[in-house]
Amino acid sequence: MADTTDRPNRRYLDDFATGQRFESGPLTLSADAIMAFARSFDPQPFHTDPEAARDTLFAGLAASGWHTAAVTMRLLVDSGFGDIAGGMIGRGIEGLGWPRPVRPGDTLRVFSEIVEVRRSASRPDRGTVRMKSETRNQNGEIVQEMTATLMVPAR
Amino acid sequence: MADTTDRPNRRYLDDFATGQRFESGPLTLSADAIMAFARSFDPQPFHTDPEAARDTLFAGLAASGWHTAAVTMRLLVDSGFGDIAGGMIGRGIEGLGWPRPVRPGDTLRVFSEIVEVRRSASRPDRGTVRMKSETRNQNGEIVQEMTATLMVPAR
Numbered sequence: 063m064a065d066t067t068d069r070p071n072r073r074y075l076d077d078f079a080t081g082q083r084f085e086s087g088p089l090t091l092s093a094d095a096i097m098a099f100a101r102s103f104d105p106q107p108f109h110t111d112p113e114a115a116r117d118t119l120f121a122g123l124a125a126s127g128w129h130t131a132a133v134t135m136r137l138l139v140d141s142g143f144g145d146i147a148g149g150m151i152g153r154g155i156e157g158l159g160w161p162r163p164v165r166p167g168d169t170l171r172v173f174s175e176i177v178e179v180r181r182s183a184s185r186p187d188r189g190t191v192r193m194k195s196e197t198r199n200q201n202g203e204i205v206q207e208m209t210a211t212l213m214v215p216a217r
Numbered sequence: 218m219a220d221t222t223d224r225p226n227r228r229y230l231d232d233f234a235t236g237q238r239f240e241s242g243p244l245t246l247s248a249d250a251i252m253a254f255a256r257s258f259d260p261q262p263f264h265t266d267p268e269a270a271r272d273t274l275f276a277g278l279a280a281s282g283w284h285t286a287a288v289t290m291r292l293l294v295d296s297g298f299g300d301i302a303g304g305m306i307g308r309g310i311e312g313l314g315w316p317r318p319v320r321p322g323d324t325l326r327v328f329s330e331i332v333e334v335r336r337s338a339s340r341p342d343r344g345t346v347r348m349k350s351e352t353r354n355q356n357g358e359i360v361q362e363m364t365a366t367l368m369v370p371a372r
Contacts, residue, residue: 099287102287102291103287103288103290103291104287104290104291104294105291105294105295106294106304106305107304108304118303118304119303119304119306119368126287126290127307128283128286128287128290129287131283131286132254132257132258132259132281132283132284132287133258135258135259135281135283136257136258136259136260139259139260139261140260148273148274149261149262149263149273149274150261151274152282152315153314154312154313154314154315155310155312155313155314156311156312157309157310157311157312158309158310158313159308159309159310160307160309213274
């Protein structure tokens with residue numbers, strides 16, 4: 063679990079504004095991590111077997127998109143962005159895509175931008191924050207694009 | 218890895234049609250599995266600590282939505298639906314939501330329907346299949362809704 067003891071005050075709806083940007087720390091995915099995740103959740107040859115992966119669309123071992131999504135969540139939670147009062151709780155994902163595979167040894171970072179902040183009309187003690195996040199590899203190439211809406215309490 | 222030795226022939230684009238429905242087998246999530254996934258990918262108290270979870274929005278331990286998504290993928294891969302020529306490869310997710318939390322001991326199944334089959338105009342040896350999947354618990358309640366587009370080779 064992430065050490066949160068040195069974090070700034072928790073963020074409320076009032077602390078978010080359109081155009082704010084957040085950058086996560088890095089995380090490197092090993093071949094072992096890619097294969098372990100896939101054995102549990104996406105047991106297909108291009109995610110579990112480097113030899114068999116050669117003759118697939120991926121032409122080599124690649125992480126499951128769901129692994130990339132899970133790692134992205136981990137990076138968001140660990141970054142300051144994730145430090146939302148009540149927790150980082152998704153109401154829904156409006157788009158999620160993987161334009162390029164994640165390969166063993168790739169180092170990922172998540173770049174996020176707030177695109178909408180909306181207070182609830184019926185319950186003004188809360189609202190939603192819509193964010194766009196790009197997960198990029200060490201070459202700056204986008205491996206995941208996501209648009210998500212979070213539930214956030216107001217101060 | 219799933220045993221695929223007794224599967225029917227692999228599915229091609231030609232084998233899919235709008236309105237086809239697929240149902241997965243069941244998978245039960247233990248509290249240990251929920252906490253283990255969350256420690257790796259979504260380390261927030263409502264996913265990692267049954268005691269601390271009581272005082273959160275979830276009012277008790279709940280699975281990370283990304284865990285539910287990963288388990289849904291596993292169920293799809295293991296079901297006959299996942300037996301697509303070249304593998305089950307997502308081009309993108311157009312919508313993903315978690316209307317209700319997954320609790321320890323919940324048994325999940327995935328119910329999918331094909332909503333669009335489209336052959337590529339520029340590359341007629343392939344196309345896309347759009348599916349809607351509902352992941353339901355043992356009470357028939359929806360814990361995840363997803364609309365996804367898969368890349369599928371033609372025969």
